[in-house]
Amino acid sequence: MLYYTAPMARTYQKKSGKAVSNLASAKGAKLIGPSKSTKKGRNRGKESLKARILKWFGVMMLCGIVAAIFFAAGGYLGLVRSVGELGEPQVTSSHPTYIYSEPVGEAAGTTRVIGTIFEGENRKAASVDEMPASLLDALVAKEDARFREHVGVDVAGIMRALWVDIRAGEAVEGASTITQQYVKNAYLSQDRSISRKLKEATISIEIERRYEKDKILGMYLNTVYFGSNAYGVGAAAETYFNKSVDDLTLSESATLVGLLWSPSTLGADPDAAAYQRNLVLEKMFKAGYISRQDHRQALDEALPEPWPKAPMIESGLTGPPEIGDFAETVREELVNEYGAATVLQGGLSVYTTLDLKAQMGAREMLYGPAGFLAYPDDPDAALLSIEPETGYIRTMVGDRDQESQFNLATQARRQPGSSFKPFALIAAIEQGVDPQTTQFVSEKKRYTIQDAEGRPEKWNVDNFEEEHRGPITLEQALWFSDNSVFTDLVMNVDGKGLENGPEAIADVAHRLGVTAELDTSNPSIVLGSQEVSPMDMATAYATIANGGRLMSPTGIRRVVQNEGEETEKILREEGDRPEGEQVIDPEVARAVTEVMIGDVTRGIATKANLADRPVAGKSGTSENFFDSWFVGFTPNLVTGVWMGYAEGGATLEGLLALDSRTQQGPIAPPTVIFQTHMQRVLEGEPVEEFEGVEGPQIMADDVDQNPNSSPSPEGMVPATNQPANMQQPSAEAVPGPGEATNPIPAAPPVPSPVAPAGAPTVDPSGGAAAVQYGF
Numbered sequence: 001m002l003y004y005t006a007p008m009a010r011t012y013q014k015k016s017g018k019a020v021s022n023l024a025s026a027k028g029a030k031l032i033g034p035s036k037s038t039k040k041g042r043n044r045g046k047e048s049l050k051a052r053i054l055k056w057f058g059v060m061m062l063c064g065i066v067a068a069i070f071f072a073a074g075g076y077l078g079l080v081r082s083v084g085e086l087g088e089p090q091v092t093s094s095h096p097t098y099i100y101s102e103p104v105g106e107a108a109g110t111t112r113v114i115g116t117i118f119e120g121e122n123r124k125a126a127s128v129d130e131m132p133a134s135l136l137d138a139l140v141a142k143e144d145a146r147f148r149e150h151v152g153v154d155v156a157g158i159m160r161a162l163w164v165d166i167r168a169g170e171a172v173e174g175a176s177t178i179t180q181q182y183v184k185n186a187y188l189s190q191d192r193s194i195s196r197k198l199k200e201a202t203i204s205i206e207i208e209r210r211y212e213k214d215k216i217l218g219m220y221l222n223t224v225y226f227g228s229n230a231y232g233v234g235a236a237a238e239t240y241f242n243k244s245v246d247d248l249t250l251s252e253s254a255t256l257v258g259l260l261w262s263p264s265t266l267g268a269d270p271d272a273a274a275y276q277r278n279l280v281l282e283k284m285f286k287a288g289y290i291s292r293q294d295h296r297q298a299l300d301e302a303l304p305e306p307w308p309k310a311p312m313i314e315s316g317l318t319g320p321p322e323i324g325d326f327a328e329t330v331r332e333e334l335v336n337e338y339g340a341a342t343v344l345q346g347g348l349s350v351y352t353t354l355d356l357k358a359q360m361g362a363r364e365m366l367y368g369p370a371g372f373l374a375y376p377d378d379p380d381a382a383l384l385s386i387e388p389e390t391g392y393i394r395t396m397v398g399d400r401d402q403e404s405q406f407n408l409a410t411q412a413r414r415q416p417g418s419s420f421k422p423f424a425l426i427a428a429i430e431q432g433v434d435p436q437t438t439q440f441v442s443e444k445k446r447y448t449i450q451d452a453e454g455r456p457e458k459w460n461v462d463n464f465e466e467e468h469r470g471p472i473t474l475e476q477a478l479w480f481s482d483n484s485v486f487t488d489l490v491m492n493v494d495g496k497g498l499e500n501g502p503e504a505i506a507d508v509a510h511r512l513g514v515t516a517e518l519d520t521s522n523p524s525i526v527l528g529s530q531e532v533s534p535m536d537m538a539t540a541y542a543t544i545a546n547g548g549r550l551m552s553p554t555g556i557r558r559v560v561q562n563e564g565e566e567t568e569k570i571l572r573e574e575g576d577r578p579e580g581e582q583v584i585d586p587e588v589a590r591a592v593t594e595v596m597i598g599d600v601t602r603g604i605a606t607k608a609n610l611a612d613r614p615v616a617g618k619s620g621t622s623e624n625f626f627d628s629w630f631v632g633f634t635p636n637l638v639t640g641v642w643m644g645y646a647e648g649g650a651t652l653e654g655l656l657a658l659d660s661r662t663q664q665g666p667i668a669p670p671t672v673i674f675q676t677h678m679q680r681v682l683e684g685e686p687v688e689e690f691e692g693v694e695g696p697q698i699m700a701d702d703v704d705q706n707p708n709s710s711p712s713p714e715g716m717v718p719a720t721n722q723p724a725n726m727q728q729p730s731a732e733a734v735p736g737p738g739e740a741t742n743p744i745p746a747a748p749p750v751p752s753p754v755a756p757a758g759a760p761t762v763d764p765s766g767g768a769a770a771v772q773y774g775f
Contacts, residue, residue: 096122097348099319099330101356112356115319115327117334118346124234126245128218131233135245135253136217137289142257142280144178145287148213153177153201179204182220226259227267228308240267242310250294251301254280270307277303321402322363325409326354329396330555338559338571348571351558353392358385358681365676367400372668372676373643376400379655379667380646382408382534383677385639388542390577391551394637395681399646408646413516413531418481419620419629420505420528422544422592423512424489425478427504428497429588433489435474435595438496440488442469442477447491452521459523461487465661475595479603481619483527490526501526511583513539513550528620537631538640544596545616545633548589551580590692597690600632601699607671608632610678613687614697619671625652630670632678635688639678641670 096118100111140147176184183203207216226236236256237245248256258276259266266273278299285295319327330352334343342348366373366381373381380399387394398408406412425435445461463469463483469476477485490501498504502520509518514536518525535553543550559571596616599605605619608630617632626648631640644652655665657672689697 096346097334097343097350099327099350099352101323101352101354101359104356111351113319114323114352114354114356115317115330117317117331117343117348118229121231122229122235122239122346123231124238125222125232126218126234126237128214130244130246131218131221132246132248132253134250134284134290135221135233135248135256136214137287138254138257138280138284139178139217139221141283141287141289143181143260145283147178147217150177153180153204176200177204178220179207179216182216182223183207185220185223224260225263226256227263227265228311230267230308239311240308241304249298249301250290251277251281251298254284254298255303267308270303270305273307274303323354323356323359324402325398325407326352326359326393326396326555328407329393329410333554333556334559342561347562349560349563350556351560352555353387353390353394353557354396354555355385355394355681358395358677359397361680362395362397362677365680366397366673372673373400379643379650379652380408381644381670381673382412382642383639383673384409384534384538385637385677385681386538386542386553387636388545388633388638389551389636391539391542391553391580392557393553393555395639395677396555401646404646406646408534408642410533410535412533412642412646414533414627414642414644414648415530415622416528416532416537416629417620417622417627418483418528419537419618419631420509420530420532421478421481421486421526421620422596422618423508423540424486424498424501424505424526425474425595426512426544426584426588426592427501427508428474428489429591430508430584431498431504433474433496433498435478435591438474439471440474440477440485440493440496442467442472442480442482442484444468445484445487447487447523449523459487461527475598478595478618479598481604486526487523490523506530508584509540511550512541512543513552513583528622534640534642537629537642538638541617541631541633541640542638543583544589544592545635545638546580546589547586548582548584549580550583551577590690593690594693594695596632597693597695597697601696605630605632605671606699607669608674609699610634610675610682612698613678613682614689614693615678616690617674619669621652625656626650628652628656628670630674632674634678634682635690636685637678637682639674639681641673641677643670643673 096116098113099115099117101114103110104112180200183200211219221233223232225231226233226239228239230236230239233256234245236259237243237248237252240256240259241248241252255273255277258280259273261276266276281290281295281298284290285292290298317324317327317331330350331343334348334350338348362383362385365371366383368374373379381397382399383395383397384393385395386392396409398404399406428438429435442463444463444466447459447461448456449459451457461483464481467480467482468484469480469482472480472482472485474485474489476482489497490505492498492501502523502525505525506518506520509532514532516530516532516536518530522529539550539553542553554577556572557574561567561569561571593616596618597614599618600609600615605617608615608617608619613634615632615634617630620629620631621627627642627644629640629642631638633639643656644650652665652667654663655667656663656669657665657667658669
């Protein structure tokens with residue numbers, strides 16, 4: 001800034017050539033205004049004020065600069081001191097939540113991984129000693145050719161990159177060394193501030209001072225991302241080549257280094273990954289790390305198929321498709337108990353209750369080439385086996401589509417038909433109704449009930465193939481699956497039935513373990529009109545088999561977090577489960593079990609018998625034959641079988657071999673599937689009888705079939721057990737609106753100690769399953 005004084009003004013005027021030095025003397029005029037001395041004094045005052053302002057401003061600026069210098073120096077010295085205290089960052093390995101089967105052999109170590117759950121970083125480190133020289137050389141050739149010469153910061157590289165950027169007019173080449181990249185990954189954030197770059201350079205120099213070059217390369221490779229959720233070179237080697245780091249070839253080493261150019265893209269594109277690998281190999285050859293022969297051989301090596309070879313997906317559940325339904329059930333249980341974050345971040349070892357041999361055998365029995373439902377157009381099935389005393393799920397098979405996201409065993413809601421009648425029987429026993437003496441008339445019935453809006457409507461009930469048995473006991477009605485007797489029970493005909501029948505039946509079902517909502521506004525609940533899942537039915541029957549004590553079903557025995565590490569923690573031990581809840585009286589459970597044994601030894605479910613092994617159970621079929629069931633149990637194992645079409649809305653009419661006058665199809669019914677599965681699973685196990693049950697628990701083997709007897713859908717019962725006034729079916733009889741599998745039984749077949757004719761002969765302990773799982 002210029003301050004113009006009087007002399008300066010005169011000088012300016014002289015230069016202009018339009019003024020003289022003394023205007024007063026030239027014209028003789030008298031000068032008007034302040035005297036020269038007065039003006040000088042005033043100008044000096046103004047100069048003094050401005051000078052003082054400038055002076056103080058300068059002093060303040062100088063102080064600020066000095067303070068900034070000291071502050072920066074202090075920060076720098078502090079950074080240097082902190083760098084001196086740096087430790088090598090701990091690169092911990094992490095793994096998915098592993099789901100294991102029961103041991104397939106005698107030793108505990110024979111468990112098999114049947115599923116993995118993960119939504120974290122699949123991180124695995126490797127020591128420098130494990131890393132082949134070709135891997136380290138490839139990294140140097142690709143990322144930092146002067147790595148072995150510089151001290152952490154490559155000044156020559158910075159100048160070269162700057163010159164390239166200036167010529168291009170934009171930032172096209174980086175100048176960070178491998179050491180700087182490692183520091184950024186391990187110690188600092190990813191921001192682009194000057195302070196971060198200063199820290200990065202300072203720490204890099206200290207890292208170079210403290211560690212050998214190969215050590216730095218190894219630390220870098222353990223912290224970088226290789227794509228496909230592989231963090232660290234150990235995880236990358238397993239993900240892309242399914243091998244350990246020390247087994248990597250030259251070509252594989254170059255491939256992994258090439259992935260660093262764009263991990264997410266190249267990790268999913270084998271052609272692009274091969275192209276980048278070739279660029280790395282070319283640089284290695286030009287740098288003298290490999291010979292021309294090695295170069296050519298590495299170029300000829302193909303990438304594995306599929307690519308990656310063994311990926312760990314970024315989230316979700318993976319595992320063998322044959323076990324997908326069970327593994328998904330375990331995942332849900334884990335999330336409910338420990339939370340999604342704990343499960344998805346990995347680190348859990350989950351030891352399950354699954355009998356892998358039984359599982360594979362059951363699936364082959366159903367859907368294998370020689371299975372009961374081998375053809376694509378055959379119905380689907382769900383099979384569940386549960387230990388009553390523990391609630392352990394031993395087998396779980398859903399529909400044939402292994403890629404389906406819908407689990408028929410746990411999510412399907414289907415009408416259980418007459419397999420629901422034992423719940424009505426329990427309600428009756430609890431209300432003092434004696435099933436062995438209380439009689440109702442088996443005949444076509446017509447009731448007046450109220451619809452959903454409270455208006456009266458007619459309800460017509462008949463038995464399958466219009467079988468009318470006259471007066472029979474409630475016990476016999478269960479054996480013969482008589483609809484009309486059980487509707488009298490729920491309607492409380494003559495005051496001999498249930499009070500608040502629908503509500504009482506629903507209450508029993510829920511206490512036993514049925515989780516589905518049940519509508520009690522319609523008495524048809526007694527005929528199994530309410531939709532439930534196979535899991536619900538298996539759980540309820542397991543409660544009966546366990547003396548009325550409900551054990552919530554589980555697929556998990558034991559859960560360990562960080563197993564084998566210093567931070568190992570047992571989250572669940574096998575004995576940690578609660579003892580369950582007593583939901584019905586043990587004597588009531590015993591009484592209903594005794595009646596259900598009769599369904600297998602005397603009723604329509606004789607095809608479910610296991611020769612000398614006692615079985616209790618009940619069959620059921622929904623109206624229009626959309627669903628067919630059998631749920632049964634021995635003292636130590638419950639198995640429920642449902643059959644139908646997964647998409648629903650399609651009938652089984654005419655498909656099942658029920659030995660009925662109208663149902664003589666080619667497909668074995670659920671009773672036969674139950675029998676075949678249970679015989680295999682229990683083979684070699686000691687025979688156990690039901691405690692406290694009176695009367696025979698197995699079928700008599702000295703009764704021949706009566707060729708003149710009336711056919712039954714599930715088997716025969718001795719003629720001596722028929723009511724005296726039993727009516728014979730008419731030739732023109734057709735299925736009524738009720739239970740579709742309830743014709744009159746007659747004489748039992750000769751019990752078979754082995755699977756029935758036509759049953760699958762697959763061996764779950766051999767073939768593909770043996771190869772895959774090491775049976």
